[in-house]
Amino acid sequence: MEQRALKIDNPIKKESPWQKPLNFINNWGTVIAIVVLIVFFAVAVPQFMTGSNIVNIMRSISIVTIIAIGLTVSLTVNGFDLSIGSTATLANSLVVSFFVWYSLPTGISIALALILALSVALFNAFLIVKIKIPDLFATLATMFIVEGVAMTYTGGGSISVGMPRLDGTPTNGTIPSAFALISQTPYIIILMLIVVGSVYFFLKHTKHGRYLYMIGGNIEASRLSGIPVNRYRTLAYVISALLAALGGVVLASQIGSAQINAGGGYLMPAVAAAFIGSSFAGQGKPNAIGTLVGATLIGILENGLVMMSVPYYSLNIIKGAVLALALASTYYTRRKN
């Protein structure tokens, strides 16, 4: 190809001397923070750098990561799915009830829980795409509805093996050992990596992923380019709900029971992980690998702080501050553009 004169009509913006280091911190801040934290905790707590603790961290972030990856997909279309926590709760209740109440086989129970969770996605898509409620508000409503549905379904209590139903009906189902295996290492970590890998591939290397990002960037221009935007926004919420439900199923395997609002606690770290991930490596977009890195950061922070005997009730202060930092980084970059 001939060498073309590299003249851009736009005047080149004057860069302040701080711009470069600031950009660097913005793009690689997550990685720097992880390294700094690891060094800090390794020095402060000798047991931190042991192999078993590292596996422990990986295991502890698995469920958050799976849920956060779903959220990442809803973020690509410039959406936001607040209902992921309750969807995880719902899936948790459903799958345990299938085992304990109805003694269904493992595969069918998991599949059924995931399929039923899809109705949450369709309801979200209906509110957002058809009724045109802003994503945040629509999914806020869904969050409460689904939480209520899950609680109503379980009768306002928890479900565990051997516990009679609320009306006194005795239950005789058990949780299969194969199901309990899902949350054991290494399977839970492998599952997480499969989810991250396939969503990474889907977003980065398929037509569908390209469309999702385009819609997130400019929905008008995407529609006028002939992209069926409503179908893809629906797809984003379907993936989000599916992965949230998968997170709920893994959670059920981990705790072996259905607890009230068991998934609710995963919303905040998932949001933090996805937003921390957006700025990872200068992508400036929600992306799967970044979300994994974000979840790792939160996992290390939490693990290290617990080891340093910071009380669990104070952890939220730090986790919230990390979320604020991640949001600051995202919106600072966005404003500059």
Place this chain on the structure above:
Amino acid sequence: MVLIARAIVHERKFLILDEPTAPLSNRETAELFRIVRELSKNQGLGIIFISHRLPELFEICEAISIMKDGKMITTEAIKSINQKKVIELMLGKSFNEAHQKHQIPIGNTLLKVTNLTDEANFLKNVSVVVKEHEIVGIAGLVGAGKTELCKAIFGENANSSGEIYLKNKLVVNQNPSQAVKNGFALVPEERRKEGVLVDEPVFTNLTAASLKRFTLPFSILKPDREREKARKLIESLGIKTPNENQKVSLLSGGNQQKVAVGKWLLTDAELLMFDEPTKGVDVGAKGDIFDLITKLAEEGKGIIYASSELNEILNVTDRIYVMYDGQIVKELVTSETNEEEILFYSTGGQ
């Protein structure tokens, strides 16, 4: 109305109305005129009435001042002047640039739109015909309905009635995605908002409308093929960019527009619509875009060229529909008309 009421309450001596009728319906306009007349007669208010719509001025004003390019041309009593004369003065010396378009024999009917009315009832019974090799202009002032017409054909605005035929086959464009499948393309007016994805690189913009052609099974993308095609397009359209990975937001307006046009060249579009394609485009790129449009017509495509720049319309088109207030009020053959005539009809002349 509220704004006018507020002005009256404050007991001013002068009232300036700047295009007050643009957003109003006919009935509301009549009501406005009644109020304006009353104010000037009974309250002794001095009123300046600024408008594009010439018949209105003749209806309500006593004197008229004509401006052009920021200069006052003349002030006269409304009775001593007519609409034709006003248009001549608005344009200055009537200049007729040479009709540059070379003659291509016009082919069969490609697009036929009959009695199109949109849901908002703004477009009223619009019928348009475009033939192969033909460039059809849609002339009209800002707000006449040119953009609405293009979007209605493209399926972006819901239509309440009317039919669209492409090559004598009825097509249903309920949304742009269907329209693209049916062989339509639109280069929209709001380039940065609707035409290009400013945060994406040039090559993904160019392949945005034809991404299916760059995939393996399971929709897996072939970015190398995309880049290769994009480089060819950059070359042939003369898009000034360091490479195909440049963000579109860093290109100039003219080059962004070339990208917005370029994405349709990779599709099977048979009918291309251009809505104010030269808005914010430098002179050089303007020439390139005209050449490209002419070339597309030579290849047998049908072109709709909507613009409020009359000299452009006269330069590039074969035939012109003039729009006024959501309706097509006149059909003209480009080689037999001039700016005065188009402006006469687009300002509501009968």
